[in-house]
Amino acid sequence: MKAPRGTQDLLPGVTEQWQYVEEKLKELTKNYHYKEIRTPIFEHTELFQRSVGDTTDIVQKEMYTFTDKGDRSITLRPEGTASVARSYVEHKLFGLPNQPTKLFYVGPMFRYERPQQGRMRQFVQFGVEVLGSADPAIDAEVMSLAMNAYRSLGLKSLKLVINSLGDKESREKHRQALVDHFSPVVDELCNDCQSRLHTNPLRILDCKKDRDHPKMKDAPSILDYLNDYSKEYFEKVKAYLDAMNIPYEVDPNLVRGLDYYNHTAFEIMSDAEGFGAITTLSGGGRYNGLVQELGGPETPGIGFALSIERLLMALEKEGVELPIDDQLDCFVVSLGDEANLKAAAVVNELRQAGVQVDKDYQGKKFKGQFKSADRLKAKYVLVLGDDELANNQISVKNMETGDQEAVSFDQLTTYIKGKL
Template sequence: MIQIPRGTQDILPGESYKWQIIEDRLREIAANYNYHELRTPIFEATELFERGVGGSTDIVNKEMYTFEDKGGRSMTLRPEGTAPVVRSYIENKMQHDVNQPIKVFYKEPMFRYERRQKGRYRQFVQFGIEAIGVENPLIDVEVLSMLMHIYQSFGLKNLKLYINSIGDHESRKAYNDALVEHFRPRIDEFCSDCQNRINTNPMRILDCKKDRDHELIKNAPVIYNFLNDESKEYFETVKEKLTEIGIDYEVDYNLVRGLDYYTHTAFELMSDAEGFGAITTLSGGGRYNGLLELLDGPKETGIGFGMSIERLLLALEAEGIELEQPEGIGLYVCTLDDNSFNKAGTLLHELRTSGISADMDYKQRKLKAQMKDADRKRAQFVIVLGEQEFETGKVELKNMKNGETQNVQLDELVNYLED
């Protein structure tokens, strides 16, 4: 039997309503912050991610789904959202738009070949936002505010926001040099990935999951001490504004994020809810100065975050928060014989095209079974059609919430339900 690919999931009808609620909320909040949807292809040129995400990252080295198309071009299923957004920004010359910064959101499937873990899939849905075209601490604060707004809007309480500054390119280079000097003498004590990172991206050693308890990581140089005055002032302004608007945070000087393009503000949102799991990250992001130039674009800068909807659902489950199911169908039509069954199809068409959700039992079961089916479908009203109803032109409309009934003219049923 053909089975679902490993690391993926079917979202069944009994669960899909949760996704719809979340997606509607995300669009609503994005609109409140004046972010507009951008949709990019599901696959892109492999070079986009090699250059934009970074050759030293696990995403590029280990996790991408890459294939050769019929024209011999190397293509990759989208593993993250920022690089495609930046590619679109450059290709469509959005820097010339009078509305700056360009503020967009995306909600799209991503693909990473990684070990299956709770709340992590090889195909997952990521919501993200990007604000490109302005470098200002207040934009960073807006992005962080939106991030917290999203999770708090669902009632989540066990949230911890960690922030850091990676500084500008000058500060980052000075810090990387200090890390190389710190780790090089004992780098053979670290995993093979970290031994490679010391030559490509030393900051990522601080983010290593295997060696995070190593003494050299615990006593590594602190990045704040290598920030130049401009970077320090930028970071201090971000912190001050977060405090002004009441957003709690902690500074984590080892927070560097996994992608090569981050500068200045970097952040992660964690859940410390009991039962959430070993991987506590809900969302992460940061500022990327220079990414557009790296992809042959203009000298512009941006900031954004990405969040997995699967992990949001996991956090809701850990805190015991239920998403309320939407109302069921408006009307369920029960039928007593073949004649009423055939005529019910015409009535359903009239109801549905008038904007009223309606259904019936196509198996023509007994009335008792039909009423049970109406309960399962959470019908708001039920009518029974039989010979008598067609003779009198009236039906008994039953309110399934309070059990009250009312006689309604059959030819006025649509108007009645519309009111």
């Protein structure tokens, strides 16, 4: 038996990296005053059809959807924003006195796509969502948090790319311009883009198959169709980024793959050598209108999500080593039935005091137990034999210096805690 294609087992030695990264991200969101939300791994399929969009690749090709025993259509979540918005409406978070509502999440998502380096069918996303503010400053804050998430972990080869998708009026004008632009050559486009032309023409600009088509180079830019409000909003977002000294590039062809995006859209890319053809680390943007689509009041929103897999891949490409402490505090070496019983009591007492400690469970001799302590990088080895039992004490050896000291059992916890 093997793990399903597109999934992976994270084994000891690797899980510590994940734990470190996730904890650092949680610490960072605390600085920005975001609170954690945890939503179900599966939702009613309609949620993603209404929010992500019927014409998107995610809904049409990539969702894991099944019918449950109650004959309901259920989908494993392909992204986090829709679930957060649904929860926001269901629990009436818009009624809380402190607004906007600033949330973050960490958890597995599922998409049926071709597995490749840094992209799995089950993958883990860290994301943030801010609901209840139409202030351009919050757009800049979200992008600041995204950039700092990578920088706090040691990444340097980063590029922030931004664009405006405009409001509904601007998008409608741009949409028609795209239809007019690509219609004469529609037969030259891939099957997906042919179907997108009249359903979601913006997605043509993001097509990997047709990206070298001549018509792509002079496709109408959304920036040429922004109305005054959308232009002013985008200028304010850029002004806030400038004020925060956050470098960025404007890319008129940057679009996001989900229907709910409008106004600000952004991606963070890796410039690290050898990262591969797909350089995007994370992306996000504003989604005013999503909450209303799900039955809630008029509520502006913005957020982003990053893949933990691609984050770890970027750290590896830049040669960043995470400061993970894989040393064991103490290892108890014992020999003999009475000593083994006492060792179990010592281990239990130290663990209750918050000390990381282990012992032998394979009946090894003294020498074998010391080898185990070495392999586990134990800072201290506690030796317990007949002599120690007779004197009501235990021998504590500092494995770095080689110094050894006898400590009474009733003073052991205080002694070890002091040393550590």
